Amino acid sequence: SGGVYHERYHSLEDIYFWINQTSQEHSDMVKVILIGSSFEKRPLHVMKLSGRRGAVNRAMWMDCGIHAREWIAPAFCLWFVNYALRFYSHNSEITEMLNNMDIYILPVMNPDGYKYTWTTDRMWRKNRSVLKEGSECVGVDLNRNFDARWCTKGASNDPCDPTYCGQYPESEPEAQAVAKFLRSHKDTVKLYISIHSYSQMLLFPYSCSYDEAPNHNELLELTKEASTKIRRYYRNHYKYGPGAKTIYLAPGGSDDWAYNLGIKYSFTFELQDRGRYGFLLPPSFIPQACNEALLAVKITALHVIKNT
Numbered sequence: 001s002g003g004v005y006h007e008r009y010h011s012l013e014d015i016y017f018w019i020n021q022t023s024q025e026h027s028d029m030v031k032v033i034l035i036g037s038s039f040e041k042r043p044l045h046v047m048k049l050s051g052r053r054g055a056v057n058r059a060m061w062m063d064c065g066i067h068a069r070e071w072i073a074p075a076f077c078l079w080f081v082n083y084a085l086r087f088y089s090h091n092s093e094i095t096e097m098l099n100n101m102d103i104y105i106l107p108v109m110n111p112d113g114y115k116y117t118w119t120t121d122r123m124w125r126k127n128r129s130v131l132k133e134g135s136e137c138v139g140v141d142l143n144r145n146f147d148a149r150w151c152t153k154g155a156s157n158d159p160c161d162p163t164y165c166g167q168y169p170e171s172e173p174e175a176q177a178v179a180k181f182l183r184s185h186k187d188t189v190k191l192y193i194s195i196h197s198y199s200q201m202l203l204f205p206y207s208c209s210y211d212e213a214p215n216h217n218e219l220l221e222l223t224k225e226a227s228t229k230i231r232r233y234y235r236n237h238y239k240y241g242p243g244a245k246t247i248y249l250a251p252g253g254s255d256d257w258a259y260n261l262g263i264k265y266s267f268t269f270e271l272q273d274r275g276r277y278g279f280l281l282p283p284s285f286i287p288q289a290c291n292e293a294l295l296a297v298k299i300t301a302l303h304v305i306k307n308t
């Protein structure tokens with residue numbers, strides 16, 4: 001949506017202030033839920049968006065910022081919330097979404113890591129948890145810490161590696177908080193989306209193995225439709241397909257875990273770009289990257305409303 005607010009990235013403090021302000025300004029459509037805290041005790045705030053209507057028993061979940069350096073992801077979560085609130089009852093798709101499902105948004109799933117990229121190391125990926133005994137290395141890859149073929153090929157058990165899987169599944173407070181919330185809402189959450197960057201891909205289970213998901217064809221058709229429309233409307237190219245084959249083997253991922261929990265529409269979107277700027281996507285690219293991601297979110301969400 002408009003305004004220079006979205007032509008730039010926001011610090012963690014900025015984002016916490018924005019969550020608070022937005023929920024106060026739109027108290028009829030936004031509720032803030034504290035689902036847990038990070039290793040360094042920062043709050044994990046989920047924004048629950050609903051249309052102006054009675055309760056519904058369908059919901060979707062979208063998390064951003066699980067990987068600290070992927071700044072376009074939190075930028076998209078903020079942009080999406082502003083878009084939803086601004087265009088509800090004006091844009092037919094977002095109106096249909098909010099009238100038929102609650103939308104749970106976690107703008108920054110890894111606040112400690114995100115903060116660290118603003119203060120110390122722009123290229124940091126993991127959280128900032130410190131091992132009790134020994135290792136001088138810090139951090140767990142939260143997207144390898146979920147209980148889905150945990151720490152098999154495609155993850156590392158070396159605390160110094162960027163894909164370190166942690167000491168055991170859900171060892172990390174951030175992963176634990178998300179898993180706990182989704183387990184307690186598994187009867188209503190029908191769609192899971194995790195936002196990442198970069199490489200422009202629309203991915204679905206499985207990434208932890210080369211097995212095909214039972215509804216593989218349906219997920220393939222959905223991501224193909226989204227990719228085709230992004231190419232037609234925005235002249236940009238997104239690959240699509242099951243994670244293991246399309247990007248690489250990546251066990252312990254949040255999407256595979258959510259899928260196995262029973263959320264049969266589960267995706268990981270890798271946003272812009274394809275490597276020219278990579279994680280350092282310039283702020284001027286934020287609106288276009290967000291419009292492309294919005295298209296994919298709408299296509300999956302409207303399909304879920306029709307089919308669940």
Ligand SMILES: NCCCCC[C@@H](C[SeH])C(=O)O
Nearest residue numbers: 143196207243250253254268
């Ligand atoms: N859940 C694994 C989806 C495929 C890999 C996604 C990328 C995002 Se940076 C990764 O976690 O390495």
Ligand SMILES: [Zn+2]
Nearest residue numbers: 067070196197
């Ligand atoms: Zn990522």
Ligand SMILES: [Zn+2]
Nearest residue numbers: 196197198270
């Ligand atoms: Zn990535």
